[in-house]
Amino acid sequence: MELRAQLHMHTTESKGARIEMECNVSPKKAIDILKKKNIRVAAITDHDNTRAYPKVKDYAEKRGIILINGIEATTKEGELIGLNLEPGIEEELKKGIDLLEARDIILSHGGEILIPHPFDMRGRGVGERIKDIKGIVEVFNPGNVLGFEDKFARIVAEKLGLPMVASSDAHWPEMIDRGVTVVDSEPDINSVFDSIKKGKVRFENCKYLSWSEIRNWSLMRVNESYFQVKERIKNGWEVDCNYMKIANQRIIRLIERAILEFSIKKPTSKVLDFLAFVSHFFTSLYGWHRRRDYANFISLL
Ligand SMILES: [Fe+2]
Secondary structure (H helix, E strand, O other): OEEEEEEEEOOOOOEOOOOOEOOOOOHHHHHHHHHHOOOOEEEEOOEOOOOHHHHHHHHHHHOOOEEEEEEEEEEOOEEEEEEOOOOOHHHOOOOOEOHHHHHHHHHHOOOEEEEOOOOOOOOOOOHHHHHHHOOEEEEEOOOOOOOHHHHHHHHHHHHHOOOEEEOOOEOOHHHOOOOEEEEEOOOOHHHHHHHHHOOOEEEEOOOOOOHHHHHHHHHHHHHHOHHHHHHHHHOOOOOOOOOOHHHHOHHHHHHHHHHHHHHHHOOOOHHHHHHHHHHHHHHHHHHHHHHHHHHHHHHHO
16 A cells, blocks of 8 residues: 655754754644644654654554654764664764764664765765665755755665655654655555665655745744844854854854844844845855765765
8 A cells, every 4th residue: 555654854852953943843733744644654753862752652543643763863974863763762872973883773773774865965964974874865855955965865875776765854844745755565664664675665745945935944943042042142153063064164154143133133134135145155055065075976886
């Protein structure tokens, strides 16, 4: 049978490294949306924690949703998702762990590895280290708006013979049914992974985020965390996640700070739109720079 699956999504239990509020979908709301969108298999993959799963396991089951416990681990060399692991696995999969150590922990617990946005332009993915991981590769992520990131992920997955999925990396309600993987499988977890590994999949609703979606979401985050952002501006806006190399560039940091100052004062200002455009421009430039490095790596595979 055909099952619609979403294997990479977040809930309010995910916390951002700089602005804490990074998802406005509670675990219960996530299940309601999955039900409404006819997504029968789903993994909650919050950053570095598994708090959501026990809260909604029964709620999901009653609604006929096969819920998988997952985690998006922040390793030293990029993010890595572990699926079908027991709650509390973050005790072992600590934030900032070595990539290979994270891989070994996931495998030793009988979990499955999903490699999210491997060629993300901001460097949040594992990039070239993909060849050491060998898991299921995310070949569509709506946030990869330059397009080359997913194209490269697909080429590499094909070259290395790795299974592929599309996913949403959803941080707000409307994102949940972007990048759905339709799996031809029986309605149980093992069968779903078996089918994914055999390539019995097709992808639906692979639509990238629009400029206005990104803008509105960023604004909402800043305004929801008004006091936190104000405090951070006052004390200097230091970047505390070193894998976001883009944000460590001085010019981007200055623009980012200006955007934050404007957005908490005047969220509808034209100046803010202009600054956001400039930031997007520099980010894209950086992205094209990374593209060259990744293209080099792929040609040598
Ligand atoms: Fe994610």
